[in-house]
Each structure stands twice: as structure tokens, then as C-alpha cells.
Amino acid sequence: MPWERSINVRSAMLRGLRGRCPHCGTGRLFYRYLKVSPVCEACGIDLDRYPSDDGPAYFTILLVGHLIIIPILLLPIVWQAPPAIIVPMVVVPLIALTLIILPRTKGAVIGLLYALKVHRDDAALHTADRPE
């Protein structure tokens, strides 16, 4: 395949993080919020062959859940303010942050899969999917 040249993992992940094709960096990676374009509009690479699966959700939970929620819980105001006020003040920004981070982590994971040349065809190598 012409797009199988090796690429820097960092570059591919940064391109995906920006929502761009990990191969050329110009075409859009997503045609809707989390829908990956079947092919890149700029270079024609098959973008649908890089299965990100649950990786983006895992990294989003890791970032939001562990690096944001835990520090918030350490703030005394969270425990002193009335729940009717503090819950919407915390939950709404967390939902917004999660929705902002999720497509970026998905792009970065697809960029990583692209750089490591992990395709949907390699699913048989995944130990969890291997038949007994």
C-alpha cells in the first residue's frame, strides 16, 4: 500500500489529536462528531481500517475521571456548598469537557494505530478475540 510508509508516532498522534488525517495532516479525520471518514479527502488513505474501539473512551475516562474529578473533590467548597448548586456547577463543565476531549483522544488513538500499522485485519491477533 502506498500509505504504509513509516511515520513518527508523535506526529501521527498530534495530527489525529487535531482531527486531521494521520497520514497527510490535511484531510479531516471525522465527518461527524465521532464518525471516522472512510477515506481521507486529501490523500485517499483508508481511515476506516484503524479500529480505535474502546481506547478513546478509556483515555477520556482516565483524563477526566482521575485527573480532573479527584482534584475537584479536594476543594472544600465542593463539600460545603448546597448540592443543588454544586452538582450542576461541576457536572455540566465535566460533561462539556468530556465531549471536547473524546474526539481528540479518538483521533490520537487512530494516529497511534496508523503509526504502529495496526489494522482491523489484525483483530485475530488480539488475545481477547481469539477463539478457544
Ligand SMILES: [Zn+2]
Ligand atoms: Zn490524508
